[in-house]
Amino acid sequence: MHIPDGFLSREVCVVTSVISLATIGHCLHKTRGSIDRDSLLLMAAIGAFIFAAQMLNFPVDHGTSGHFLGSIFAAILLGPHLAILLVSLVLGIQMILFGDGGLMALGANIFNIGIISTLSGYFIYRLIADMVEANFGILVGTFTGSGAGIIGAAIACSLLLSLSNILPLPTLLLPMISVHVKIGVAEGLISLATLAIILKIKPDFFQATMGER
């Protein structure tokens, strides 16, 4: 759901850019001096994986496609602060090199896809992973949180469009949510499958010390 230039009003672009910049600053501050060589490499490789996976649009409905976002998945593996930084970088590269998402809309895209999807999805993940024991809780939380984060981003995107006087919020919400529920289910399944493979290779992944989580 990369927003192109032209959809959003100048005010919405400015406000979301300020919020996104402040959040990036906060995340940089929070993570400074917190990662070792291996987690730096893991972060960069997950970023590469997210970029590649975002290219792979799959059909979800007649004439509609969706793709994996990976922001919640990154938050589960790296913690929300690093995930927000990483997804912001991916969005910046997509915009500058490939014209995917608008220049003026970059702050808004970081807000929806980087910040809102990550925080809302990670919150749901954390709730479930803390409630249900061990790796089973992590897997259930991963599926649910990943799906929820996509819906969170779709709601935020609808809100920004309505604030830009595209259409009233109630008109936008239903179609935006109903199409992104399907994309969210796919997001959940991809996250779940990838995480299950990681836990198969490295069952103690979440027990090994690796910064905040």
Added chain:
Amino acid sequence: MKIWQIFLFLALILALFFSPFAATSPDGLETVAIDYGFMKKGEVVLFTSPFPDYLITAITNKTLSTALCGVIGTGATFILALIFGLPLRLKKH
């Protein structure tokens, strides 16, 4: 093999061999924009990126063009994340 090596390897495989065959139909937001008639508003061009729509204009073969863009973007993300991530590293004792 370490987890990060698996991710990087997987990313390159996906970018090189799978990205040319991705669905080209509009995404969720574009579908809503088309259905509700505000897609035209998104045709503003503020700048031209070097590889618009994940294509290299000099290469006429679309499959090759997209695959190369996939590798360029995947590599750029990995390298830039490493560079920007360096200041986040633990200080050595």
